[in-house]
Amino acid sequence: MEAERRSIFDKIFFPESVAIVGISRTYTGLGGQFFLRNLQRAGYPGRIFLINPTAGEINGIPAYSSLAALPESVDLAIICVPAQFVPSVLNECRLKGILNVHILTSGFKELGTPEGIRLEKEIEQIALKGRINVIGPNCMGPYAPASRLMLWGQIPASSGSLAFLSQSGTLTQRITEHAHFTGIGLSKAVSFGNAAGLDSTEYLEYLADDPQTKVIGLYLESVRNGRRLLNLARHINPVKPLVIWKGGETPSGAGAVASHTGTLSGQDQIWESGLRQAGVTRVRSLDEVVGTAMAFLYLPPARGRRLFILGGGGGNSVYYADICMGMGLQTPSLTGKTREKLTALVPAVGSFARNPVDAWRSFHDPDFLGKILEPVFEDQGLDMIIVDRLIPRMTYAQPEEKDTTHEAIEYLRKNRSRKPLAVVVDGNGEDPVLATKAARLRQRFCRAGVPAYASLPLASRALAHLAAYYEKK
């Protein structure tokens, strides 16, 4: 991206001034008041201008009757007026020299009506004419914790190295929850809806050279220029892993795409082979986007697919092996020194050289945990590790022990460059108290840089993606 274009694009995420066009006098849910409230909550340090033709002032802030009346141009305009007025407001932006415009309003191509399609065409034409970066319409817009441009989501939110591009506002909002509570943080996020102006390829081009961004997650329903997307992906992915979720992959989903963002999703087979050739990671849920991104952000390269599992409870071992195999990982039998050393610690290992290894003691004895993992870290025949960290459940006969989570985390942190290692803390069972406990426990691991997952399928899938990425690289 050329320097001038880039410096304009920067202001989408780091605007020094924002205009909210079409803000009502009172809060009514999603709309101008919602954005204003969030910018204030976030302590956004830039200038905020409100546009309302008649209000005079809103929440104690003077409101301008139109964009033309503003004392200056702004770095970012947010349009919340009804669909039929959007083209004229966009024209006002053009006349005012505003180069970045987020359109929240829906009611365009996604409706499938002649009027909606016509209005969206108009937007496209005005954007071209004014060289305006249009984000949307029908979307939640840009998000950047570093500049406190938090129009929605968890506030305050921590900055991080994950960028997320999405045609779904809901999913973009949801990812801010994950990013906040796991502590992985976001560099930038954009919900760009119908993509009448900027499309995924433009954002990608920008993120390719964004120093804050190390991993890029995408939720796409359609792409205007598929070939360009795949070229970009091939170029960016080896440096910054791309984690793509493609919605509308089934005929029904494709129908829903048409009515969601007014575009047609390409045939899934074409996508599948294109994405595979580009080497990008393809996922199929938001949890998988986050979980996989976390693995890329926190873990060292994977040298293979041979997984060691430290678990608890014999029944788990059996289906754990099933699940990991299903994800394309292997759980080889233990050999050599690992076998010898683990047999000394867990006698049952001796008979079958089994993997998963069951050793409840490791959950409350960090020294023991270290003794189990040390030979595994050294073993050239094992590439990655999952530690299934059972939490005390009412239902188990666990003796009460002091909480040594802190020490366990310290040990895992210190050793985290040695091999990719993921922790599983499963709070399933519909016990509300346990659900909280498990989420808090995962949070402690994640925030210390040790990725923790809510289930073995999620953890093993993230590791499988990691392995696949480094195989292709």
Place this chain on the structure above:
Amino acid sequence: MEAERRSIFDKIFFPESVAIVGISRTYTGLGGQFFLRNLQRAGYPGRIFLINPTAGEINGIPAYSSLAALPESVDLAIICVPAQFVPSVLNECRLKGILNVHILTSGFKELGTPEGIRLEKEIEQIALKGRINVIGPNCMGPYAPASRLMLWGQIPASSGSLAFLSQSGTLTQRITEHAHFTGIGLSKAVSFGNAAGLDSTEYLEYLADDPQTKVIGLYLESVRNGRRLLNLARHINPVKPLVIWKGGETPSGAGAVASHTGTLSGQDQIWESGLRQAGVTRVRSLDEVVGTAMAFLYLPPARGRRLFILGGGGGNSVYYADICMGMGLQTPSLTGKTREKLTALVPAVGSFARNPVDAWRSFHDPDFLGKILEPVFEDQGLDMIIVDRLIPRMTYAQPEEKDTTHEAIEYLRKNRSRKPLAVVVDGNGEDPVLATKAARLRQRFCRAGVPAYASLPLASRALAHLAAYYEKK
């Protein structure tokens, strides 16, 4: 099962007296003290005898030096002594005329050692000789809330109509959490480990005629007599749906089976075709066992696979359709009266006749919910319904509304015989507070008889299983 055998078998779950053989003086986790404590907590009304060769008394209860010293025989003995002593204790049981024996102890065939294999053979022979029902070894044993025989798990726990048979103690314990917190309750559960005595087929035969049991869940790693199991399944399944999870389905899992319960799991393809022919429902996780059982227990028969989804947020609609298609359901476009009526309520429906329908208002306006669902209940072209019940998240711009969950539940309850309907309440995002809130909300639905699921994949998979069951029937 003949009457005499049956009346003995009954006492596994409804024992009037229990002996705990091998109970230490103090609590050390899993063992005799654990079982005693749980029986007491549960208010088990029968007689409890403790056997310890030297203690004299334990927790204020007199302890007998051996089974021979007991004043009476007992309905159920629970053996917790080390493996090498198990055969002699089992012999004592035989001499005392005890016909039901649960062996907690591990260290038998599952070790793969000649000694372990020999000891297990001995158990088998003594059991045969004494016509003893041996549960185990290497297992958590029987569980029946109705008789307060709650040796583990959630205490108190509610009785219900789901029976669960499992070779994994961990999973059997875990299911008591689900059963308790969702309120579906258990009729009986057995963790039967190595199955040296009773195998799944015997339990199944018993449950076939158990009036308390309406649905049977199974976690199996191996079956001694596969043909018999499939015959039984074919016979029972049309009356009481069987939901089978077969562990050890991959080569790695099979290896872990050998070291978990000391048996070899059959080749997966053979299982797959056998189970399919028997018409049983095959699942691959504990959540799926519970979720599917809940659908069988609470929902009316499914007449087809055409699903209507009421959701919130456009992005959701797209991937919701993808997920449901992936599970083998259809989300047809709306037609006729349904389309007309829904267009009047949600104008966007008109343009694309879309399904999923997005209508946030339905989450806080039960009358509106009823108006949306009424034509769907009437529509002969729609077979089942998912209501995606978003909960207020910090991240969304939802206006504050009064909680109308109670009214929504009442409406759904009243209409629950009309069409299979599942609710989704997704609390993902790693927010510990939200996780609790979502679990509590699901609980309210479930306990009112409206199945609620933590994710769309879980809900749609349960409905797909329901549809498949009634297609075959």
